[in-house]
Amino acid sequence: MNLKRKIVIPFLSLFLLTNLNANEKIDSFSKAKKLMKKVYKENQVTFYSNCKYNYRDKSNMILRDSCGYEPRNEYTKKGKKNQRATRIEWEHVIPAENFGRQFVCWREGNSTCVKDNGKTYKGRKCCSFVDEKFRFMEADMHNLVPAIGELNADRSNFRYGIIEGEKRLYGQNIDFEVDFKNRIAEPADNIKGNIARTYFYFEKQYGMKISNKDKKLFNAWNNLDPVDDWERKRNNLIYKIQGNKNPFIN
Template sequence: MKHGNKATRTIVAAALGLTLQGHAIAQVANGNFESWQQGQPTQWSTIDSGITVTKNNTIIKSGTSSAQVTVSTASQSNTDLLQAIAVQAGQTYDFSTWVYHTEGKVKARLIVDGYRSYSDPYTTQQWQKISHQYTASTSKVINVGLRFYDVSGFDGNEIVYLDDFQPSDSTPPVTPPPTTCSNNELTVKLTTDKYASETSWKLNTAQGHTVASGADFTNNTTHTETLCLTDGMYNFVISDSYGDGICCEFGNGSYLLTHNNQTIAEGASFTNQNTHRFTLGSDGGDNGGGTPGDYYASAAGLTGYALKTQLHEIIKSHNSQGYSAIWQFIDRSERDLYFEKDNSVLDRYSEKPSSIDAYNFVAVSDQCGSYRGESDCYNREHSFPKSWFGGKIEPMNSDIHHIFATDGFVNAKRNSFPFGEVASSSFTSTNGSRVGPAKSTLNYNGTVFEPIDKFKGDFARVYFYMATRYEDKIGNWQNYSTYGNAALDGSRTRAFEPWLVTMLLRWHQLDPVDELEIARNQAAYEFQGNRNPYVDHPEFVTQIW
């Protein structure tokens, strides 16, 4: 996409069951796999977790890089690498890509509006071309990409390289008719600062699938995207790779989302990332099987504790699955698909988001059990300590929204101390989570546990959830334990002591909602039938507290 003083493009998000990143007429974007962002090929999407895609600079067909695809599952429904493009009725396109097999126990199948040609898995250590000529019967948006299949002898892990995924229009190009939007037209307006290359944005569904994105901008310019989106809940994420936002030290950058001439989200000053959650459509839609569109309808227009009480009414009747079922939830939904992407158990007390973890847990086999030190096993951590609500009492004891997989030894070190900010550590885990006396600026005099910055917002929104889900009970919990008394104020409205509310609000702003938290919230909803409102609508936090 070329950027001038003002660049505009239109993206139509169709109900295709995949992400739609960018809009091209008979042209595969980034087909040569030269453009990468945050370790992923721009414009391409992996479906589920059966494959991982990384940049490769050694085995290439053309250019300077190719896509290294690691196939780690024999379930073909989890192995698609896809992109959506627009085609015109009556036009014929020659789609092709080059595949390089390493072991010959996996084959690739070309996807062009359906499943087409296979590669020869036994042609190894060399490039081979697979192709398909496609004639569009109607003007529409189609899936293109590849699916990977295991063959006899597959050992559960194999690498395949891809490069030069190209179409060729064999008939003269036709100027497409103007695009009209019969759904929700959303406008994204971005003004960049002096370091536009650091800025990018994504628009995700409630399930975390990216439907549109922007990157590779030019400095000090305005860029506008007009998106056509179906009814549903969306998450707009704007990022700055340097961590200083887009305003105001190095220019006057800003962003603005509008729908029907109304502002959906706007901002300028942030650090690494800012996230805005919103719903489009009169009924919100179901967003592909995610949040019911009218889930929060009864809370519309409310603020303050009246909003909190109505949210309580919405989420109060979840289906408790019992404490033992949490092991199964961890096995299915508490995996590292976001940092090292190695499918190990994601432990917020040992995870190192920007480097290699000191150790990893294998789901199920590394469950606690006994432990003598860090890395021995993982446990089911009540981030809101169970002693605060009186012990093993349901439904709080098994409410998955506040229970996470964590190292058993670190979990024990955390004890039932309140979350806080540590002045000097008496214990530090391998990822920097700490136990120690509270900083004097916290206005609390006692021992606290401080998780790393990456997860502080997650835990803050968990606490706001607990204050809301158990609004009818939390006012009676103050005297169950010493540490609970230090954190809880004995009311059903504010719920927490002023020092803790102040800190949680700060953590909520420091660490905005991200894709990991969105996906976990959806998994929790599917597990027990209620949601954390403050993940779906982060703005509710400041509207209440």
């Protein structure tokens, strides 16, 4: 083996290791949300509804005319304006509960997860307190997208799937459906691949389990919706901040 190959191969191995790892830099969900504003600074468009938004307008960030968004609930049950229909929230593409329940601290708690009154707690709060890996997963910027608060709330922790009928709950132009009875959400075709590649990333980098049924669905979505220019740019912008890329995009 010549000297050139001796130098190139270790360098290539180091390159792969530093570009195919998980988030090991940002362990605060609050910090990650603030940093995501920088990623979307020049592309302020919501993920599920393709609506433009303006952070400066605190009374109503959503530019409804840009997408035809019509809130499912303009007002709350108490008759007050539904504030979540007016603002942007940073949504986990993979809900925290979906990867969190694979942690013992989520299911059973921890001896240190005790309130001041002596009562124990578990779930997201406990894992955020005791488990570093969970904090990195929760704050992973590759899993965060801007969403209208109402859609974020309605999607909840429902799994992704196919909903027959295509009932438009948020206006005829918003191709995002939620089946509350069966706890399923279906996004538009042009972001199905983005979602699939996020799941593949979490499976590879964190060992998150994906059911065979979901794998089949996500493989189909990955083929249906190939990587586009914005997805590549977003991947690179996150890399500059977080230090790693989603290899299924690159």
